[in-house]
Amino acid sequence: xxxxxxxxxxxxxxxxxxxxxxxxxxxxxxxxxxxxxxxxxxxxxxxxxxxxxxxxxxxxxxxxxxxxxxxxxxxxxxxxxxxxxxxxxxxxxxxxxxxxxxxxxxxxxxxxxxxxxxxxxxxxxxxxxxxxxxxxxxxxxxxxxxxxxxxxxxxxxxxxxxxxxxxxxxxxxxxxxxxxxxxxxxxxxxxxxxxxxxxxxxxxxxxxxxxxxxxxxxxxxxxxxxxxxxxxxxxxxxxxxxxxxxxxxx
Amino acid sequence: xxxxxxxxxxxxxxxxxxxxxxxxxxxxxxxxxxxxxxxxxxxxxxxxxxxxxxxxxxxxxxxxxxxxxxxxxxxxxxxxxxxxxxxxxxxxxxxxxxxxxxxxxxxxxxxxxxxxxxxxxxxxxxxxxxxxxxxxxxxxxxxxxxxxxxxxxxxxxxxxxxxxxxxxxxxxxxxxxxxxxxxxxxxxxxxxxxxxxxxxxxxxxxxxxxxxxxxxxxxxxxxxxxxxxxxxxxxxxxxxxxxxxxxxxxxxxxxxxxxxxxxxxxxxxxxxxxxxxxxxxxxxxxxxxxxxxxxxxxxxxxxxxxxxxxxxxxxxxxxxxxxxxxxxxxxxxxxxxxxxxxxxxxxxxxxxxxxxxxxxxxxxxxxxxxxxxxxxxxxxxxxxxxxxxxxxxxxxxxxxxxxxxxxxxxxxxxxxxxxxxxxxxxxxxxxxxxxxxxxxxxxxxxxxxxxxxxxxxxxxxxxxxxxxxxxxxxxxxxxxxxxxxxxx
Numbered sequence: 001x002x003x004x005x006x007x008x009x010x011x012x013x014x015x016x017x018x019x020x021x022x023x024x025x026x027x028x029x030x031x032x033x034x035x036x037x038x039x040x041x042x043x044x045x046x047x048x049x050x051x052x053x054x055x056x057x058x059x060x061x062x063x064x065x066x067x068x069x070x071x072x073x074x075x076x077x078x079x080x081x082x083x084x085x086x087x088x089x090x091x092x093x094x095x096x097x098x099x100x101x102x103x104x105x106x107x108x109x110x111x112x113x114x115x116x117x118x119x120x121x122x123x124x125x126x127x128x129x130x131x132x133x134x135x136x137x138x139x140x141x142x143x144x145x146x147x148x149x150x151x152x153x154x155x156x157x158x159x160x161x162x163x164x165x166x167x168x169x170x171x172x173x174x175x176x177x178x179x180x181x182x183x184x185x186x187x188x189x190x191x192x193x194x195x196x197x198x199x200x201x202x203x204x205x206x207x208x209x210x211x212x213x214x215x216x217x218x219x220x221x222x223x224x225x226x227x228x229x230x231x232x233x234x235x236x237x238x239x240x241x242x243x244x245x246x247x248x249x250x
Numbered sequence: 251x252x253x254x255x256x257x258x259x260x261x262x263x264x265x266x267x268x269x270x271x272x273x274x275x276x277x278x279x280x281x282x283x284x285x286x287x288x289x290x291x292x293x294x295x296x297x298x299x300x301x302x303x304x305x306x307x308x309x310x311x312x313x314x315x316x317x318x319x320x321x322x323x324x325x326x327x328x329x330x331x332x333x334x335x336x337x338x339x340x341x342x343x344x345x346x347x348x349x350x351x352x353x354x355x356x357x358x359x360x361x362x363x364x365x366x367x368x369x370x371x372x373x374x375x376x377x378x379x380x381x382x383x384x385x386x387x388x389x390x391x392x393x394x395x396x397x398x399x400x401x402x403x404x405x406x407x408x409x410x411x412x413x414x415x416x417x418x419x420x421x422x423x424x425x426x427x428x429x430x431x432x433x434x435x436x437x438x439x440x441x442x443x444x445x446x447x448x449x450x451x452x453x454x455x456x457x458x459x460x461x462x463x464x465x466x467x468x469x470x471x472x473x474x475x476x477x478x479x480x481x482x483x484x485x486x487x488x489x490x491x492x493x494x495x496x497x498x499x500x501x502x503x504x505x506x507x508x509x510x511x512x513x514x515x516x517x518x519x520x521x522x523x524x525x526x527x528x529x530x531x532x533x534x535x536x537x538x539x540x541x542x543x544x545x546x547x548x549x550x551x552x553x554x555x556x557x558x559x560x561x562x563x564x565x566x567x568x569x570x571x572x573x574x575x576x577x578x579x580x581x582x583x584x585x586x587x588x589x590x591x592x593x594x595x596x597x598x599x600x601x602x603x604x605x606x607x608x609x610x611x612x613x614x615x616x617x618x619x620x621x622x623x624x625x626x627x628x629x630x631x632x633x634x635x636x637x638x639x640x641x642x643x644x645x646x647x648x649x650x651x652x653x654x655x656x657x658x659x660x661x662x663x664x665x666x667x668x669x670x671x672x673x674x675x676x677x678x679x680x681x682x683x684x685x686x687x688x689x690x691x692x693x694x695x696x697x698x699x700x701x702x703x704x705x706x707x708x709x710x711x712x713x714x715x716x717x718x719x720x721x722x723x724x725x726x727x728x729x730x731x732x733x734x735x736x737x738x
Contacts, residue, residue: 079328084328
């Protein structure tokens with residue numbers, strides 16, 4: 001059954017898909033708390049949303065996802081500010097440029113910290129709360145890049161692949177209590193993360209991606225590729241035998 | 251801009267705001283629910299500590315008893331929910347005068363079971379014995395004898411009030427009339443009642459003599475109920491809300507009076523708790539605790555049409571003017587006959603109730619219109635009950651000199667929006683006729699409709715008291731915010 005969201009939390013809402021999701025949720029009538037590291041960007045986005053809606057619908061909470069000890073407290077304050085919480089989306093993510101010959105552990109650990117551990121810290125709190133209340137929807141923004149280990153960016157593949165496994169495990173933990181966990185795997189989306197990169201196949205806007213993601217979240221699907229045709233691509237890539245795959249530069 | 255930066259207070263591991271206190275709290279009808287931090291204080295001191303935390307961390311507080319209000323009276327999102335069920339001691343009981351001192355979490359059941367064997371009965375009880383007395387006074391509930399016995403508040407002799415500041419004061423109707431009349435029926439917005447003194451009623455037996463009278467339509471129902479008021483202690487009407495046209499309002503009236511000792515073969519025995527126990531099986535076979543599970547199969551429009559018709563024809567054919575004796579508990583607490591009956595309503599929505607109070611002169615016209623509106627929406631009430639009332643002086647009083655009609659409706663994910671719209675439409679003729687609504691039952695009406703029923707200056711008087719007693723608006727509820735706040 002489709003659910004309507006009234007009180008949403010988007011982590012990683014200062015740009016890209018996260019920002020588009022926050023704007024779309026507010027435009028659809030939901031109250032939305034937005035979390036990101038950059039306070040000025042958050043203020044600007046919240047101000048624009050509130051001006052557009054003619055009332056306070058966006059609640060900015062600046063936070064660096066690396067500071068995981070702050071999250072339990074915020075998880076009490078955010079629902080209090082909005083008067084509830086029924087949707088949590090983790091959209092924060094980083095993908096630094098990595099050269100083909102580069103083996104930079106600091107870049108890899110940043111991706112694991114932000115893309116994976118940050119998600120686990122925020123979504124563990126979401127699962128704890130929703131599990132207790134017996135309802136709620138959790139959405140994790142993974143990536144098609146997490147479906148296979150590729151030569152271009154091992155750290156990014158690892159963080160998104162592990163995120164998908166974490167989300168699946170979380171789903172299996174909380175589904176019996178009526179909580180939904182949705183894994184989203186976008187293809188190429190026109191965001192600052194992909195800006196200027198070559199060979200972006202089937203590029204869609206962040207707004208379009210947000211629209212699809214919210215439709216999937218409402219239906220509570222298990223895993224959705226955005227747009228859906230990436231599922232076929234993922235299947236094809238997944239079917240390539242390793243001895244061939246290692247020769248490809250993807 | 252909020253933040254989780256340095257120096258922010260961390261979520262406590264214990265106390266009223268610890269994560270393990272978080273729970274989903276629903277109204278009795280299950281149609282509305284909210285997440286809150288539930289605390290169960292056992293003493294005045296614990297209560298004070300919780301209020302201190304709420305004050306220092308600027309959290310809202312909602313009062314709750316057994317959660318028998320149908321709608322959103324005892325819940326609020328992201329607030330501390332003070333569940334007072336564990337403050338349930340009977341502090342003193344005087345079997346000579348019938349005066350009892352209790353904590354707010356004492357239920358009606360607990361109270362009458364302690365006093366009836368000595369010949370004392372609560373003069374006003376609702377249709378279930380499960381509510382707490384704190385809750386009964388907060389909503390100022392009534393029974394089937396409201397026109398002559400008033401509300402629960404009319405039998406309260408005094409109470410101790412703890413406002414959010416934590417200092418307890420005793421409030422009596424003679425010395426503190428304004429505050430007394432404002433606190434009772436104020437949905438717990440002015441403080442916690444930490445001690446309640448009630449006057450019970452002397453009864454000679456534990457029975458009532460009941461007469462069942464079938465009636466053919468709404469006009470006859472109201473006329474007969476009005477005519478029966480002088481000769482009976484209790485008058486209640488059930489009507490088949492599925493009937494239309496000339497049969498609209500057909501149903502059955504139950505008239506009852508306390509049975510005198512001379513009319514009872516064993517008056518003393520009838521006061522014993524064994525004589526009052528509700529049968530726990532239907533037809534001697536089916537356990538009542540499981541009945542709601544079977545009832546689910548008829549709790550739909552077609553099933554309830556059939557149930558209402560069968561009940562009506564049974565009343566006409568087998569119970570016509572039948573008189574019989576019944577225990578006080580069996581007569582009063584009809585809603586407790588099938589424990590968990592509310593679970594027979596749809597799992598995805600539950601039920602809501604709407605109870606309108608209308609002056610006697612307009613009652614037939616308004617109730618007729620309401621029943622017709624339900625038919626037009628194709629959402630006839632599954633259970634409809636009429637009662638007789640009198641006006642009272644409580645500040646937020648819901649009663650008028652006249653009648654009330656209580657209508658139960660099933661809620662589903664699909665009908666919810668339309669049902670809420672229908673409730674607004676049902677309310678309009680009530681407002682036009684100078685009627686009122688009953689917050690204990692409500693989940694849906696708008697602030698505008700609710701406040702249109704108030705006397706001039708009533709809200710201003712309440713707001714003034716509220717700002718004196720609870721200037722930070724610490725005590726609140728979803729109901730209070732829905733019905734009171736928009737005009738504050």
